[in-house]
Amino acid sequence: MSINFVPNNIPERTIERLSEYRRTLLNELARGVTHLYSHNLANIHGITAVQVRRDLMLIGFSSDTKRGYDARVLVEFIGNILDGNEVMNVAVIGIGHIGHAVTQHFTGKRSKLKITMAFDVDPQKVGQKIAGVPVYHIDEFVDRARENRVKIALLTLPTRVAAAMVESIIQAGIKGVLNFTSTPLNFPEGIYVEDYDIITLLEKVTYFVKECEAVQK
Amino acid sequence: MSINFVPNNIPERTIERLSEYRRTLLNELARGVTHLYSHNLANIHGITAVQVRRDLMLIGFSSDTKRGYDARVLVEFIGNILDGNEVMNVAVIGIGHIGHAVTQHFTGKRSKLKITMAFDVDPQKVGQKIAGVPVYHIDEFVDRARENRVKIALLTLPTRVAAAMVESIIQAGIKGVLNFTSTPLNFPEGIYVEDYDIITLLEKVTYFVKECEAVQK
Numbered sequence: 001m002s003i004n005f006v007p008n009n010i011p012e013r014t015i016e017r018l019s020e021y022r023r024t025l026l027n028e029l030a031r032g033v034t035h036l037y038s039h040n041l042a043n044i045h046g047i048t049a050v051q052v053r054r055d056l057m058l059i060g061f062s063s064d065t066k067r068g069y070d071a072r073v074l075v076e077f078i079g080n081i082l083d084g085n086e087v088m089n090v091a092v093i094g095i096g097h098i099g100h101a102v103t104q105h106f107t108g109k110r111s112k113l114k115i116t117m118a119f120d121v122d123p124q125k126v127g128q129k130i131a132g133v134p135v136y137h138i139d140e141f142v143d144r145a146r147e148n149r150v151k152i153a154l155l156t157l158p159t160r161v162a163a164a165m166v167e168s169i170i171q172a173g174i175k176g177v178l179n180f181t182s183t184p185l186n187f188p189e190g191i192y193v194e195d196y197d198i199i200t201l202l203e204k205v206t207y208f209v210k211e212c213e214a215v216q217k
Numbered sequence: 218m219s220i221n222f223v224p225n226n227i228p229e230r231t232i233e234r235l236s237e238y239r240r241t242l243l244n245e246l247a248r249g250v251t252h253l254y255s256h257n258l259a260n261i262h263g264i265t266a267v268q269v270r271r272d273l274m275l276i277g278f279s280s281d282t283k284r285g286y287d288a289r290v291l292v293e294f295i296g297n298i299l300d301g302n303e304v305m306n307v308a309v310i311g312i313g314h315i316g317h318a319v320t321q322h323f324t325g326k327r328s329k330l331k332i333t334m335a336f337d338v339d340p341q342k343v344g345q346k347i348a349g350v351p352v353y354h355i356d357e358f359v360d361r362a363r364e365n366r367v368k369i370a371l372l373t374l375p376t377r378v379a380a381a382m383v384e385s386i387i388q389a390g391i392k393g394v395l396n397f398t399s400t401p402l403n404f405p406e407g408i409y410v411e412d413y414d415i416i417t418l419l420e421k422v423t424y425f426v427k428e429c430e431a432v433q434k
Contacts, residue, residue, distance in 0.1 A: 012421065015420075015421050015424050015425075016417050016418075016421055019416065019417040019420040019421060020401070020412075020414070020417055023399060023414075023416065023417075024401070027400070043403075044401050044403075045401050046401065046403075046410075081424070082420050082423065082424050083423070083427075084423075084427040084431075088423050088426065088427070090419070096318065097314045097315070097317045097318030097321070098314070098315065098318040100314045101313065101314030101315045101318065102415055104314070105399075105415065105416075106415065106416065106419065110416070110420070112423075113419065113420070113423055151426055152419070152422055152423060152426060154419070175426040175429060175430070176422040176423065176425060176426035177422070178415075178418055178419055178422050182240060182322075183244070184237070184241070184261050184262050184263065186260075186261075186263075190429065192422055192425040192426055192429065193263070194418050194421060194422050196413075196415070196418055197237070197240075198319055198322065198323065198395075198413070199236065199240065199322075199323065199326060199327070200233050200236040200237055200240075201233075201395055201411050201413055202307070202323065202330065202369070202371070202395055203232075203236040203299050203327070203330070204229065204232050204233055204236065204411060205369055205393040205394070205395050205409055205411050206299065206300070206301075206305050206329075206330055206369060206393065207232050207298070207299050208232075208393060208409040209305065209368055209369060209392040209393035209409055210300075210301040210305070212392060212407065212409065213392065214301075
């Protein structure tokens with residue numbers, strides 16, 4: 001995971017956890033739970049209550065009453081931190097299995113984050129829609145992304161062609177990239193990149209499983 | 218990301234970076250590069266050379282010569298840390314778009330890590346093979362995983378049915394889970410879980426993009 005800038009004091013891991021707390025709070029609200037204590041959130045996420053309270057303190061949220069946090073208020077509070085006021089447009093580059101899954105999975109889940117277009121080279125896919133998202137030819141990427149003011153790109157191309165997209169992404173004015181390919185990409189400062197590599201995480205899981213077995217022997 | 222145990226002193230992030238270094242070294246070897254300096258690895262991964270040297274020091278690797286690290290030796294050294302001696306069997310649970318993508322993407326990439334079976338409920342998929350990996354009905358999971366000594370499960374099911382698999386995963390003797398679903402799962406101590414949630418990372422990217430824009434205004 002590479003960061004080119006850290007614009008304020010909230011740690012990356014706290015940002016990740018805030019997103020996870022919100023997801024949990026939305027799930028709880030959906031099943032009728034209106035209040036949660038820090039230890040409820042902590043249990044669900046496998047962390048300590050102290051960590052939950054510290055995260056919420058960092059964003060200035062402190063309405064822990066006798067009934068616990070008001071889930072609806074906290075969801076809104078986290079939304080103010082994570083989402084901002086304007087809708088952020090997102091483009092998916094590469095409609096293979098992963099691109100398809102991400103587009104379907106994400107569409108409609110968050111009001112302030114919108115996958116507005118997708119790109120591919122396959123004539124079978126260009127001109128189609130996936131979960132309501134139009135698929136254009138990748139040659140149109142720079143123009144369409146600029147016109148649509150797309151700020152975030154999800155790179156779900158085959159690894160071998162990913163590096164060739166870097167220049168277009170810069171030209172299109174993209175500010176954030178979620179890189180699903182197995183190759184680190186060099187973007188200039190001012191473009192935030194998050195690598196999301198399956199092999200790395202699978203190897204990490206393997207390592208901890210192996211170490212645990214060694215301890216038990 | 219939740220950890221139930223940390224069996225030694227190598228930090229999680231170092232483990233992730235070791236996996237990334239190896240991937241880069243293998244790529245470089247494939248295109249004929251035999252030696253790299255710490256600053257070469259650092260540049261490719263967007264980190265400092267000090268960080269690279271610190272990571273390699275942590276695993277006891279210190280053969281930085283005038284020509285830099287010998288890529289082949291370092292690959293082997295990292296392999297000894299990450300892989301262990303035995304092949305680790307992996308099962309994919311849920312053959313939707315993501316399960317399919319992961320199976321195809323991973324198969325054959327690492328010699329010590331092997332996706333040996335996949336599971337689904339769809340009669341169209343059960344009995345088929347994906348990248349040579351047989352797909353069985355999910356009802357057979359516990360028996361087949363035990364018999365095949367599967368140690369790691371990739372959870373690529375729909376989020377709403379993921380929680381129902383927890384008990385089977387414990388019964389099957391699985392020791393590590395890579396959880397692609399959007400729900401935190403409660404496993405007992407001794408099972409290592411890594412959450413791999415797309416929405417969380419996308420929201421994180423969004424946050425940093427938004428903050429960067431606010432700074433520039």
